[in-house]
Structure formats: C-alpha cells, structure tokens
Amino acid sequence: MTVTIVGAQLGDEGKGGVVDLYGDRVDVVARYQGGDNAGHTVVHGDQEYKLSLVPSGAVRGKVGVLGNGCVVNPATLFDEIDSLRERGLDPDVRVAERAHVILPYHRVLDGIEEDAKSDSELDAGTTGRGIGPTYEDKVGRRGIRIGDLLDPDVLRERLEYVVPQKRALAEDVFGVKTGEEFDIASLYEQYRRFGERLAEEGMTVNAGDFLGDRIDADENVMFEGAQGTSIDIDHGIFPYVTSSNPTAGAAATGTGVGPTTIGTGEVIGIVKAYLSRVGTGPLPTELSDDETEEELADQIREKGGEFGTVTGRPRRIGWLDVPMLRHAARVNGFTGLAINHIDVLAGLGSVSVGHAYELGGETLETMPTTTERWADCEPVLREFDGWSEVDWSEVAAEGYDAIPENARTYLEYVSDELDTPIYAVGVGPGREQTVVLETPFE
Ligand code: IMP
Numbered sequence: 001m002t003v004t005i006v007g008a009q010l011g012d013e014g015k016g017g018v019v020d021l022y023g024d025r026v027d028v029v030a031r032y033q034g035g036d037n038a039g040h041t042v043v044h045g046d047q048e049y050k051l052s053l054v055p056s057g058a059v060r061g062k063v064g065v066l067g068n069g070c071v072v073n074p075a076t077l078f079d080e081i082d083s084l085r086e087r088g089l090d091p092d093v094r095v096a097e098r099a100h101v102i103l104p105y106h107r108v109l110d111g112i113e114e115d116a117k118s119d120s121e122l123d124a125g126t127t128g129r130g131i132g133p134t135y136e137d138k139v140g141r142r143g144i145r146i147g148d149l150l151d152p153d154v155l156r157e158r159l160e161y162v163v164p165q166k167r168a169l170a171e172d173v174f175g176v177k178t179g180e181e182f183d184i185a186s187l188y189e190q191y192r193r194f195g196e197r198l199a200e201e202g203m204t205v206n207a208g209d210f211l212g213d214r215i216d217a218d219e220n221v222m223f224e225g226a227q228g229t230s231i232d233i234d235h236g237i238f239p240y241v242t243s244s245n246p247t248a249g250a251a252a253t254g255t256g257v258g259p260t261t262i263g264t265g266e267v268i269g270i271v272k273a274y275l276s277r278v279g280t281g282p283l284p285t286e287l288s289d290d291e292t293e294e295e296l297a298d299q300i301r302e303k304g305g306e307f308g309t310v311t312g313r314p315r316r317i318g319w320l321d322v323p324m325l326r327h328a329a330r331v332n333g334f335t336g337l338a339i340n341h342i343d344v345l346a347g348l349g350s351v352s353v354g355h356a357y358e359l360g361g362e363t364l365e366t367m368p369t370t371t372e373r374w375a376d377c378e379p380v381l382r383e384f385d386g387w388s389e390v391d392w393s394e395v396a397a398e399g400y401d402a403i404p405e406n407a408r409t410y411l412e413y414v415s416d417e418l419d420t421p422i423y424a425v426g427v428g429p430g431r432e433q434t435v436v437l438e439t440p441f442e
Pocket of ligand 1: 010011012037038039124125126127128129130131132226227231240241242243278279280
C-alpha cells in the first residue's frame with residue numbers, strides 16, 4: 001500500500017512530523033520532487049535532526065529514496081549522510097539514476113537571477129539552493145543526471161556542452177564575473193568522485209523498478225512531498241513558486257510508480273492551523289495591516305517557531321486561507337487531513353479564518369488562477385471563539401475528545417469545508433504530541 005503526504009498550503013505545514021508519525025509501519029519513504037530547499041526537523045527520542053534532502057524516514061531506519069523527480073546536490077546528500085553516521089545512525093538512502101544533479105553553477109545562477117528580478121519585485125525569495133536553474137536545465141534537455149556521474153566520459157561530454165553556456169549567461173547576460181563554479185576541469189573532478197562514492201555505496205537505483213518491486217512484495221511505501229500546493233510550479237502562485245510539483249500527481253511522475261497504484265492508496269493533506277510563508281508575493285490573509293496584527297503575527301511566529309529550517313528567515317504569518325485549502329483538496333484529491341499547530345493558536349481570544357474572497361464584487365470560494373488577481377482578493381473572515389492553553393501532551397494521550405471544544409469546532413469546520421476526514425491533529429512538535437484518529441497503513 002502507498003500513502004502520499006502533501007503540503008496543502010505554502011510549505012512548512014509539518015509534513016516531516018506526519019511522515020514520522022506514520023513511519024513505523026512504513027518500509028520505504030520516497031521523495032518525488034524538490035531538493036535541498038526542503039527542510040524538515042525530525043525529533044527522535046531526545047535527539048533533533050534537521051534534514052533537507054535525506055527523507056525523514058531514514059532517521060528511523062527506513063529505506064529512503066530520492067526519486068527521479070528530485071534534484072540532488074550530492075554535496076548536501078553526503079554531508080547529511082555523514083552527519084547522521086557520526087550520530088550513530090546508518091541511513092539507507094537510494095538515489096534515482098534519472099534524478100537531475102544540482103551543480104555549483106546552478107546555485108550561483110539562482111542568486112544572480114533573484115537579484116536581477118528584485119528590481120521588479122519578481123524575485124521568489126528562493127532558498128538559493130539552485131533548484132530553479134537545475135529544473136530549467138532538465139526541461140531544456142541539457143541537465144546532468146545522477147546516472148551520468150557514474151560514467152566519466154558522459155559526465156565530461158555533458159559538462160563541456162553546458163558549462164560554457166552557463167558561463168556566458170552569467171558573464172555576458174548578467175555581467176557577473178564567474179569563478180570555480182563554472183570551471184569544467186574542477187567540476188569534472190569533483191562530480192566524478194561523487195559518482196564513484198554513489199557507486200561504491202550502491203546507492204543508485206531505477207526508482208520505478210526499486211519501488212515497484214517493494215510494492216509487489218507487499219511492503220508499505222510512503223511518498224513524502226516537499227514544499228506545498230500553493231508553491232507548485234503549475235498549481236501555485238506563479239511566479240512566487242518553487243520549480244517542481246509538490247502536488248500528489250507528481251508522486252507518480254517523480255518516482256516511476258504508476259498513478260493507478262498511487263491512486264489506490266491514501267493522499268493525506270497536511271494543513272497548518274494558520275498560514276506561514278517564507279518567500280515573497282501576495283498573501284491575502286497576512287497579519288500585517290496594523291500594529292495589532294503585527295504583534296499577533298510576532299506572537300504566533302515565536303510560539304510556532306516560524307523561522308525557515310533551511311534559511312533561518314522569519315516567516316510571514318496569516319490566518320488560515322480556506323479557498324487555498326479548497327484548491328489544494330481538488331488538485332490533490334485528499335483522502336485524509338492532518339491539521340497541525342492548533343496548540344500555537346491557544347490563548348487567543350478569537351481565531352479567524354479567510355473563509356472566502358471578495359474580488360470585484362464577486363465572492364470566490366477558491367483561488368483565482370492568476371497571482372495578480374489573488375493579490376487583489378479581500379478575505380471574507382469568519383471568526384471562531386479561541387481556546388485556552390492546556391497540557392497538550394495530556395490531550396495527545398487522551399485523544400480527540402480531550403481537545404478543547406472550540407478547537408474541535410475549528411477543526412471540524414475545516415474538515416467539513418474540504419469534505420475530508422481528519423486523520424491526525426498536531427498539538428506539539430514531538431510525534432507523541434499528536435492526536436491520531438486514523439492510521440492509514442492499518
Ligand atoms: P526555491 O525552491 O529555492 O527555488 O524557492 C522558490 C520558492 O519556494 C521561494 O518562495 C521559497 O521560499 C519557497 N520554498 C522552497 N522550499 C520551501 C520549503 O521547504 N518550505 C517553504 N517554502 C519553500
């Protein structure tokens with residue numbers, strides 16, 4: 001059986017915690033998109049692990065797969081594996097030979113283009129990890145894949161074609177002087193060695209075959225989406241998006257497991273009880289209109305630890321945006337929801353949600369297709385009575401009925417609006433601080 005975990009909002013919904021929660025019954029955790037722009041914190045016993053590329057299940061001894069839809073920075077991959085080994089773990093990570101490789105020039109070009117765009121406020125506030133430029137090269141059929149690192153002749157040929165173009169782009173188009181990141185000989189040496197290590201450790205796979213065999217052998221596979229639906233390259237708030245598809249359909253294309261197999265499993269949407277956003281672009285329900293809202297945003301940011309895992313940037317904060325969730329439910333076909341961070345909102349007199357939008361005299365129940373129209377949307381707020389601070393660990397131990405009544409009203413409103421049952425409610429950062437209503441692999 002398969003379970004696909006998808007962020008329903010703008011990323012940072014707490015997906016890692018849910019992967020971890022259901023991880024015990026999982027044999028393999030596969031990522032299907034993105035790269036080291038993702039950041040997940042996994043708490044295991046008294047240890048905290050911050051990972052950006054290695055699937056979070058690897059902390060618990062599961063096989064982790066980086067599917068062909070991922071973009072892989074081998075330097076990050078080996079740093080994370082080495083640091084997990086130093087802490088006594090033995091992560092088993094496989095990488096699709098069809099996955100594309102992030103090279104140092106991709107990172108440089110990411111920064112150059114963000115700078116160039118910032119004058120016209122079109123910069124996406126990227127993580128600077130070279131994600132967009134790597135996907136550009138994939139679609140432009142000039143990228144370098146993990147499989148190419150295993151064959152030095154192919155690697156050299158690919159580098160000789162692409163690097164002069166990249167150098168010309170940086171120097172002649174953007175007027176930036178380039179360094180070692182654009183030097184064929186040094187890239188060749190460094191990436192050939194990465195290839196050798198991948199081969200020595202037997203890490204590369206045909207992801208579709210590898211996962212298909214595990215599924216045929218009745219193993220449980222979890223597809224771990226990174227980022228979130230509203231920063232999906234197709235379904236998100238373009239151009240303030242990432243360059244891949246975090247949405248559920250990409251679990252098929254990004255791993256080589258057919259959609260009919262994935263479609264017989266569960267697709268769980270991860271929702272944070274409010275909004276947070278690390279990048280740029282509009283945010284209709286943002287708490288930033290006046291000093292009172294800003295203070296409230298500060299309070300939620302501090303309590304919720306809303307600072308980027310990868311970049312450390314403070315996140316922007318807003319009320320829950322329900323049209324955004326309706327859009328996500330349709331695009332992903334959620335079979336269940338995990339709603340996180342309701343503890344962070346505890347203690348507020350009232351909690352609002354953006355129930356719909358007003359745009360040009362019309363009421364909209366879902367997101368408009370252009371980001372410019374989305375920016376013009378005025379949220380139609382709905383107010384809920386707040387809930388008080390309680391001992392959330394006790395609540396987690398006692399179960400759903402122990403959640404304060406007003407918080408349950410809030411949760412049930414979300415579930416009703418999305419016509420999707422709640423599978424889990426996150427009431428704190430640890431995996432034992434979760435109220436579990438459904439366990440998908442049972
Ligand atoms: P990139 O993925 O680094 O190219 O960044 C593109 C946009 O996606 C930026 O607005 C980033 O802030 C956002 N983004 C990328 N990864 C994450 C994530 O893991 N969580 C939240 N936002 C992200």
